[in-house]
Amino acid sequence: GAVVSQHPSRVICKSGTSVKIECRSLDFQATTMFWYRQFPKKSLMLMATSNEGSKATYEQGVEKDKFLINHASLTLSTLTVTSAHPEDSSFYICSASQSLETQYFGPGTRLLVL
Amino acid sequence: GENVEQHPSTLSVQEGDSAVIKCTYSDSASNYFPWYKQELGKRPQLIIDIRSNVGEKKDQRIAVTLNKTAKHFSLHITETQPEDSAVYFCAASGFSGGYQKVTFGIGTKLQVIP
Numbered sequence: 001g002a003v004v005s006q007h008p009s010r011v012i013c014k015s016g017t018s019v020k021i022e023c024r025s026l027d028f029q030a031t032t033m034f035w036y037r038q039f040p041k042k043s044l045m046l047m048a049t050s051n052e053g054s055k056a057t058y059e060q061g062v063e064k065d066k067f068l069i070n071h072a073s074l075t076l077s078t079l080t081v082t083s084a085h086p087e088d089s090s091f092y093i094c095s096a097s098q099s100l101e102t103q104y105f106g107p108g109t110r111l112l113v114l
Numbered sequence: 115g116e117n118v119e120q121h122p123s124t125l126s127v128q129e130g131d132s133a134v135i136k137c138t139y140s141d142s143a144s145n146y147f148p149w150y151k152q153e154l155g156k157r158p159q160l161i162i163d164i165r166s167n168v169g170e171k172k173d174q175r176i177a178v179t180l181n182k183t184a185k186h187f188s189l190h191i192t193e194t195q196p197e198d199s200a201v202y203f204c205a206a207s208g209f210s211g212g213y214q215k216v217t218f219g220i221g222t223k224l225q226v227i228p
């Protein structure tokens with residue numbers, strides 16, 4: 001149980017375009033979903049926390065207009081990187097939580113912006 | 115906000131020896147402390163967690179201890195095996211400003227030498 005999927009697994013896009021990443025909890029209802037960014041050989045950096053049906057809470061330094069998060073249902077959250085630039089290239093990982101404590105991570109999305 | 119420090123950043127042990135990873139946190143409101151294992155190219159997986167009302171928890175070869183007064187917690191792996199080689203992240207979690215907040219340590223790359 002507690003499976004989280006993420007799509008796409010990797011994406012290459014041109015600078016200036018937008019990219020949407022989906023995070024789904026497959027066998028449980030996630031009241032909270034988290035979005036992380038991970039640089040090579042670095043820790044997970046929390047970008048934002050989203051609760052179903054409400055606005056996401058962004059961490060300091062994360063531009064909410066650039067990283068749009070939508071938590072439309074208890075099983076789906078999306079992260080849209082708008083007007084992507086090469087510096088946005090990174091590994092993005094979502095996690096889903098049912099108990100407000102234990103998080104289950106998706107497999108991640110590797111984004112490369114050319 | 116919360117600040118989690120983790121050390122060492124790298125750790126090499128001989129197969130069969132024990133490995134200890136230590137973390138400290140700053141926010142006394144944190145009350146949940148999970149540990150994640152991330153193998154190369156894969157998602158972080160929860161391996162053990164501890165809540166603030168418990169001082170120690172053990173699951174087979176893995177144990178975690180928590181000292182609330184000193185604000186530090188540790189991961190202990192006994193009888194290490196090559197498959198234990200991975201990056202381990204500690205995290206501190208609690209409610210802040212009305213929503214769940216989680217902060218990760220920088221990670222420890224554990225190498226178990228056969």
